[in-house]
Amino acid sequence: xxxxxxxxxxxxxxxxIYIVSAQSVVAFTKRxxxxxxxxxxxxxxxxxxxFKSVGRDYLMIKNxxxxxxxxxxxxxxxIYQKGKEGVLxxxxxxxxxxVFKRKITVETNGTKRNxxxxxxxxxxxxxxxxxVVKDEKKTIISAHKTSYPTTFKMSAASDKHEDANKIxxxxxYQQLIFSVFEHGxxxxxxxxxxxxxxxxxxxxxxxxxxxxTGEKRDIYFAPLFEYIEYKATPKTLKAGEEGxxxxxxxxxxxxxxxxxxxxxxxxxxxxxxxxxxxxxCFQADIFEDFNSLTDEEKRVAPRATFETTLIDLGKIDxxxxxxIKFKFSNEGKNPLQIRKITPASDNLNIVYCDGKxxxxxxxxxxxxxxxxxxxxxxxxxxxILQTNDPHNPTMELKVNWTI
Numbered sequence: 001x002x003x004x005x006x007x008x009x010x011x012x013x014x015x016x017i018y019i020v021s022a023q024s025v026v027a028f029t030k031r032x033x034x035x036x037x038x039x040x041x042x043x044x045x046x047x048x049x050x051f052k053s054v055g056r057d058y059l060m061i062k063n064x065x066x067x068x069x070x071x072x073x074x075x076x077x078x079i080y081q082k083g084k085e086g087v088l089x090x091x092x093x094x095x096x097x098x099v100f101k102r103k104i105t106v107e108t109n110g111t112k113r114n115x116x117x118x119x120x121x122x123x124x125x126x127x128x129x130x131x132v133v134k135d136e137k138k139t140i141i142s143a144h145k146t147s148y149p150t151t152f153k154m155s156a157a158s159d160k161h162e163d164a165n166k167i168x169x170x171x172x173y174q175q176l177i178f179s180v181f182e183h184g185x186x187x188x189x190x191x192x193x194x195x196x197x198x199x200x201x202x203x204x205x206x207x208x209x210x211x212x213t214g215e216k217r218d219i220y221f222a223p224l225f226e227y228i229e230y231k232a233t234p235k236t237l238k239a240g241e242e243g244x245x246x247x248x249x250x251x252x253x254x255x256x257x258x259x260x261x262x263x264x265x266x267x268x269x270x271x272x273x274x275x276x277x278x279x280x281c282f283q284a285d286i287f288e289d290f291n292s293l294t295d296e297e298k299r300v301a302p303r304a305t306f307e308t309t310l311i312d313l314g315k316i317d318x319x320x321x322x323x324i325k326f327k328f329s330n331e332g333k334n335p336l337q338i339r340k341i342t343p344a345s346d347n348l349n350i351v352y353c354d355g356k357x358x359x360x361x362x363x364x365x366x367x368x369x370x371x372x373x374x375x376x377x378x379x380x381x382x383x384i385l386q387t388n389d390p391h392n393p394t395m396e397l398k399v400n401w402t403i
Contacts, residue, residue: 025055035122053080079355184213194284211237227253257339290390302332313401324367340386
């Protein structure tokens with residue numbers, strides 16, 4: 001009898017170990033970040049909470065909820081396979097002086113623990129300096145095609161006013177070329193658009209920068225993502241000197257598919273932070289070139305087959321949450337991967353999705369609709385899936401309902 005009990009206990013222990021190892025698990029590098037002292041006049045401060053999928057199953061960040069309206073969070077709504085890393089970018093907009101503490105609730109698809117609390121702290125101080133004015137303008141002239149202007153449109157003037165209408169060619173050049181001015185630097189753009197990148201390719205973009213701080217500055221970058229490389233030429237800009245910055249996107253190292261956008265900071269001195277560094281944004285659309293597949297590769301490729309791509313919920317009550325399931329199967333010869341799930345709006349929340357489906361197996365995408373915010377009427381929303389099925393790499397799943 002004791003031996004039977006021992007075997008039973010051992011089996012339970014092994015069962016528990018299996019459950020834990022098979023679940024989705026997220027590991028955050030830090031769960032608390034102190035922004036230190038923030039000048040009220042500097043505006044938005046940004047912190048990055050890095051995380052990694054360490055469970056046996058894939059990870060999904062289902063929802064992120066700050067406890068105050070002065071905090072906003074951006075993250076990639078996608079599937080993180082084991083070992084893949086991600087980041088929650090948190091922006092804090094200071095409204096008044098004083099010490100602050102913000103809580104951010106992160107919900108995942110974890111089976112044992114699916115909710116985590118991140119803490120953002122700091123102190124807002126008033127320095128009395130002029131508030132930072134954000135310039136949202138984009139590139140006026142491409143950094144690759146800049147040149148000194150040769151002709152200008154001038155208003156008619158008499159000879160005695162000729163001197164007043166003379167144009168400083170160099171000054172006009174600066175105004176045309178540099179459209180972004182921030183923290184003492186002039187740049188040709190703040191948005192680096194890599195456009196569509198075929199998975200496996202490397203693409204480089206460059207932009208010009210000028211040091212208007214009045215003192216010598218070194219140009220370097222804090223560690224960001226392993227798939228982004230930077231190079232400043234020259235590495236040190238003298239006061240008033242122009243330089244060039246090249247940014248290279250290595251799509252082979254990037255774990256993300258489809259549209260991808262992130263901000264980073266141009267660090268120009270030791271101790272630079274989000275509060276006193278120019279913000280640069282890069283964006284790309286990563287796709288797989290299925291046209292390069294051979295006939296044999298296409299024959300054995302995965303194939304996603306959905307029972308339906310449209311679910312009509314009919315008439316529903318505005319106070320009742322609705323569960324929605326899209327069922328699919330893999331009729332191909334290799335494993336099917338759901339690489340990215342993109343809701344068209346916040347109406348549909350992703351509850352669960354089978355991120356990898358073996359040949360001949362079935363999977364499910366579970367969604368939830370909270371209709372409390374809708375008035376009477378007819379509604380339609382959709383989810384966009386990106387897969388490794390060369391026949392249907394991008395699919396739209398639609399949901400109709402009536403309140």
